[in-house]
Amino acid sequence: MKHILVIDDAATVRLYHRNILETAGYSVDEAINGIEALEKALVTSYDLYIVDVNMPKLDGYGFLKEFRRQEDVLQSPAIMVTTEAGNQDKILGYASGANLYMTKPTKPNQLLSYVRLLLGEVA
């Protein structure tokens, strides 16, 4: 079973993404900010990260930049999810190490298609 880390400071968003992903057969962990995500990512090999941008302590860009610096850790793909849809934010997201960028509010079908694409599950 593929293991996904959902990183978002909003409990409802985490629960929403967890429900969608678990229903589709994935195993899900949660982190409430970039610091907690980094701590978890350094000890657990996740297959995919779903990362919010605006979070206290360490935002999504900061998490991805720091995570991508860790040479000894499996560098799994990441989807950046945010309310901001401007080009500048997308550029920052990709520059930080995101593989795909989604704008909130996420739709279940769209989220799952992105997840499957990055996990190499698309036929």
Added chain:
Amino acid sequence: MAFIKKQQSSTETEDERKALRDFEGLCEELNHADSQVRRWAVRDLVEMPNASSVLVERLEHENNASVRTGILNALAQLRDTISLNGLIECLRSEDAALRNESIEILKELPDEVGAIIETLLKDSDSDVRIFAVNILESLRHENVEQWLIGVIEKDSHVNVCSTALDLLSEVGSEQAIPAIKKLKARFPDEPYVCFSADLALKRIEEGSQ
């Protein structure tokens, strides 16, 4: 052979710091190449009148994280109109870390934020309105629920409403129920809004039993 650590460097730094405590000197140090000098300048400027404007100006260019945190904390300590406007201006920054830090600082200023939150919640930029809702998350102010209800009743942007709804799920009471039901009816094709509204209604109803 035992290694004896040299002790004088911190004393010298302290002396140098004390020697330049006038306003002009500190303003110069605020632009110094050494981030430690800038950090001390921020700390000492808080004690000076008219410090707010130079700190806000420096904030726009400061790229060292710890100096920037020092400036944000100094502005929170000063709490005058210029400081508050400087903190609010950070909400428009492209820098997510600066935005989030200013949100955390503004959460600690309930009286000052309470006076301007309604203006922020009507800002033309939907992202600023979202950040204003984020500030309400742990703002100790009696009107928080009313402001959130106002947002989900009137704001046309789905993400602003969703952010307010997430928070209402935690702090909302029975008086929020009609507005939550109306919001769900307003965005019937948005799965996240429907999910979040159902969750909020369930939590509020369970909490009232």
